[in-house]
Amino acid sequence: MLAASVHERPLRILHVLRAPLGGLFRHVLDLTREQAARGHSVGLIADQSTGGARADSVLAELAPNLALGVSRVPMRRNPYPGDIRALGHVVSRIRAMRPDVVHGHGSKGGLYARATGFLPGASHAVRAYTPHGGSFNYKPGSAVNSVYMAAERMLAMATDVFLFESRYIANCFSANVGHARALQKIVCNGITDAETVPVPPAPDAAEFVYVGELRSAKGIDTMLDALAAAARRRGSAPRAVLVGSGPDQERLNRQAAALGLADFVTFPGPLPAREAFTLGRTLVVPSRAESLPYVVLEAAGAHIPMIATNVGGIPEIFGPYADRLIPCDDVERLSGAMLAELGSDEASRAAKAAELSDFVAARFSISNMADSVIAGYRDALRLRFGAPAMNAASVSSKIF
Secondary structure, eight states: OHHHHTTTSOOEEEEEOSOSOHHHHHHHHHHHHHHHHTTOEEEEEEESSSSHHHHHHHHHHHGGGOTTEEEEEOOOSSOOTTHHHHHHHHHHHHHHHOOSEEEEEHHHHHHHHHHGGGSTTSOSSEEEEEOSSGGGGSOTTSHHHHHHHHHHHHHHTTOSEEEESSHHHHHHHHHHTOOOSSEEEEOOOOBOGGGGSOOOOOTTOEEEEEESOOSGGGTHHHHHHHHHHHHHHHSSOOOEEEEOOOTTHHHHHHHHHHTTOTTTEEEEEOOOHHHHHTTEEEEEEOOSOOSSOHHHHHHHHTTOOEEEBSOTTHHHHHGGGGGGOBOTTOHHHHHHHHHHHHHSOHHHHHHHHHHHHHHHHHHOBHHHHHHHHHHHHHHHHHHHHTOTTOOHHHHHTTOO
């Protein structure tokens, strides 16, 4: 029955992720809402110990629309004994819900979703995997990278379709994991039409704003050093607002104080992106590692002037304007870019922001993202269940 109807009937889809926060969570929320709105039966499994009150509220609001329900179980970023319990929970949900597709997000969600493919009684569904950076953000050649890539090679054997969120991550997979029998598709993140409406700065907006997690990979320490360098060159420090939370918040507070920036840098905590954008006149994205960051898509859509680093999938978002990007971990280049922004006229800044917004709006939409993901699922189901007039060669020709 499945082989005969997989072309057109609504699917049963179970998403698995670890932390219900950040861009990964946004991606899963957008995808589940779109899939449910199109008549598919959707469920979600996530960590119960992260995300705070906002995640609780969002998931409670979403739950009535998810026919396969929302369930949460303790999960951690790094391997730990509780992984066995979490894996058991995912297996029990698969056996109870009998999904057509189990879609893992991030390295830990991908582990739980795909490892079940090796287990009896839980292997009938196809497995999809979207890395969201995850394992591929570790330095190539490092011990931790070697361990995670070994795990990725093993789990690739239980994967039916890779849905890479950027060409950058697809290339990382090819270089570090190698050939995989599964289908591979690039499905970029998307934004809504409402997110292409410009967001003006508040009257008292700071010169610069950062929006995201407060952790090392985001390069915020470089931003603080660049602010201090800019202060030395112009005689006074620009103001900056660092929006978000994370494990490095206290360290960043101490760094700002040590640089003499305590009166010029504020930490308001997490805020919705479009609200955060009003707090500064230029967004700074000083990242050391990224996949295809939503904050860059959202800022581009909102016509926010931006300084960003040339890492991960960010050049894919900037497209023909990628020459505006700067290297990561370069204090002098970043401080110079900040000073250039401070010296630019508003008309020039607005024109550059509008150019990037038009490019992003035309290429990165939630509707296209959802269409491509569902197409990936159906291609994988056709291959698994031998649907007529569709073989591995014809499906594989759709890769990338």
